[in-house]
Amino acid sequence: AQSVTQLGSHVSVSEGALVLLRCNYSSSVPPYLFWYVQYPNQGLQLLLKYTTGATLVKGINGFEAEFKKSETSFHLTKPSAHMSDAAEYFCAHKPDSNYQLIWGAGTKLIIKP
Amino acid sequence: EAGVAQSPRYKIIEKRQSVAFWCNPISGHATLYWYQQILGQGPKLLIQFQNNGVVDDSQLPKDRFSAERLKGVDSTLKIQPAKLEDSAVYLCASSLAGGAEQYFGPGTRLTVT
Numbered sequence: 453a454q455s456v457t458q459l460g461s462h463v464s465v466s467e468g469a470l471v472l473l474r475c476n477y478s479s480s481v482p483p484y485l486f487w488y489v490q491y492p493n494q495g496l497q498l499l500l501k502y503t504t505g506a507t508l509v510k511g512i513n514g515f516e517a518e519f520k521k522s523e524t525s526f527h528l529t530k531p532s533a534h535m536s537d538a539a540e541y542f543c544a545h546k547p548d549s550n551y552q553l554i555w556g557a558g559t560k561l562i563i564k565p
Numbered sequence: 566e567a568g569v570a571q572s573p574r575y576k577i578i579e580k581r582q583s584v585a586f587w588c589n590p591i592s593g594h595a596t597l598y599w600y601q602q603i604l605g606q607g608p609k610l611l612i613q614f615q616n617n618g619v620v621d622d623s624q625l626p627k628d629r630f631s632a633e634r635l636k637g638v639d640s641t642l643k644i645q646p647a648k649l650e651d652s653a654v655y656l657c658a659s660s661l662a663g664g665a666e667q668y669f670g671p672g673t674r675l676t677v678t
Contacts, residue, residue, distance in 0.1 A: 461605075486666070488669075493671075494671055495569075495670050495671045498666060498668070501665070542607055549663055552610050552621060553667065555607030555608055555609075557607050558607050
């Protein structure tokens, strides 16, 4: 069965430090990959997506992610964390256009002052 | 462009009562999704509509949950009767037909006591 694994239910970083949130997916075909962010009491907002083309994808709020087919990974990074980045982040995978989104369990990002 | 609208934002009911949630997708989006998100977990797809037809309702507990999208635009999700374990955030999302990217509403937080 298809799955998405997010390593670490909670990640804590200091303000100004590098943010790295890990996501691995299981798929044998080139996928669609997404990162969504969810702030408290809000819906999900798309941060960035990979469909085809360049494997390094830039998103909103300074985030980017790199699709690595050989590692079946799509890790999310941001060079310098800001307090406003504190939220829950979800990785999602869509094996093809006719398939439903497969979601990771989420990683809560905590920013220490 | 207006986003996905949902109402109400919050609802508290007693077990065995009924409740209904409403969703209005982004104009022109043929596909509509209802998700259930339990605290600390990723979203779980309940039902997917393409226009006014059901594409996938395999994870909808049909003995108590129902959903409709009669005119292919807005949609209603109903729970009757509610159980304690239905306490969750109910998210509505929409996308273009065949589109990979989903746009989410703010969600309805349901508490069943």
